Amino acid sequence: MSNWEQIAVVAGAVLPIFNIPLIIKLWKRKSAKDFSLVWVLGCWVCILLMAPAAITGEDMAFKVFEIMNLIFFSGVAFLVVKYHRS
Numbered sequence: 001m002s003n004w005e006q007i008a009v010v011a012g013a014v015l016p017i018f019n020i021p022l023i024i025k026l027w028k029r030k031s032a033k034d035f036s037l038v039w040v041l042g043c044w045v046c047i048l049l050m051a052p053a054a055i056t057g058e059d060m061a062f063k064v065f066e067i068m069n070l071i072f073f074s075g076v077a078f079l080v081v082k083y084h085r086s
Contacts, residue, residue: 005061012065019072023079032083044077 001009026032047070054066 001060008061009064012061012063013068015065016068016072019069019076023072023075026076026079026083030083032080035080035084037080037084040077040080044073047073 047066051066051070054062057063
């Protein structure tokens with residue numbers, strides 16, 4: 001694996017971690033009125049639909065990004081749906 005590929009794998013793992021502050025903010029506020037359900041659910045469905053290609057593909061950076069993004073954005077989507085009606 002080249003240096004550029006290693007950097008891409010690290011970036012793919014780190015980028016979804018930036019969802020954590022959003023998850024914490026949603027959890028503390030117990031409100032998601034300022035989030036569009038269409039946007040959140042649209043992004044989440046796209047992430048789910050990309051998962052098989054990413055997981056079975058050869059690109060390690062895409063695979064790591066997809067798995068991490070699936071985990072963390074699922075947390076965002078869950079909390080937005082949970083608190084959107086509150």
